[in-house]
Amino acid sequence: MSVLIVIPARYASTRYPGKPLVNLRGPDGDKTLIRRSWEAAMAVRGVDRVVVATDDDRIRSHAEGFGAEVVMTSSACRNGTERCAEVAQHLPRHDVVVNLQGDAPLTPAWFVEDLVRGLAADPGADMATPVLRCDGQTLRGLLADRHAGRVGGTTAVFGKNQRALYFSKEVLPFTAQAYADDAPTPVFHHVGVYAYRPAALTAYPTWPVGPLETLEGLEQLRFLEQGQAIACIRVEARGRPFWELNNPSDVPVIEAMLAAAG
Helix, strand or coil: CCEEEEEEECCCCCCCCCHHHCEEEECCEEEEHHHHHHHHHHCCCCCCEEEEEECCHHHHHHHHHCCCEEEECCCCCCCHHHHHHHHHHHCCCCCEEEEECCCCCCCCHHHHHHHHHHHHHCCCCCEEEEEEEEEHHHHHHHHHHHHCCCCCCEEEEECCCCEEEEEECCCCCCCCCCCCCCCEEEEEEECCEEEECHHHHHHHHHCCCCHHHHHHCCCCHHHHHCCCCEEEEECCCCCCCCCCCCCCCHHHHHHHHHHHHC
């Protein structure tokens, strides 16, 4: 099974312009967000090719400077999935295309490895995405973002067959219970990685943007609105912290997690 990882990187982010080139300090020094995301992708086993997909020459120049392969894509791409679809059109066909979003440098390699295996094990799924059960500390972080009016992490709701029912930037499902820092909660953090079957990825840009995708600003909802099956692959943190860089306030949080992870 051949696997391609695409890292979409857009400079003109509405919430955080220039985000891919933001420096993050870690035990190995200062490195940009896009470089740390590329290094995370390169650590995944069983991958045939890793490319950075961008429409910005600043990102292209920087990424090529640290050794990444870059594919230039159209500025008309509305999200990372459309950018991945454009890349897949111009490269040799792969059995699975993985979208490792450029704002998740803390994504452990085993999340992606488990994701690819999970999609292979569910032939009825058109795509797959990882979900991570929140502990009490993570849940409070998600709720704090919402209470402060910030759009932070995304949550996933799925059925007993592990097929996605919904994704939201709100914290779902609602729970009024208080949880200890390390206690498991009923809330699952959606990890911003996707594995697509080529047919579903090719069709994606041809589908209209639906009301749920418009309201939530979540690209994966287009699959659900089209009746596509999304497998939610439960992954384990194994003691590693996970967070995404969505807002400038996330920079010190991620830097602290990088320091803790060594």
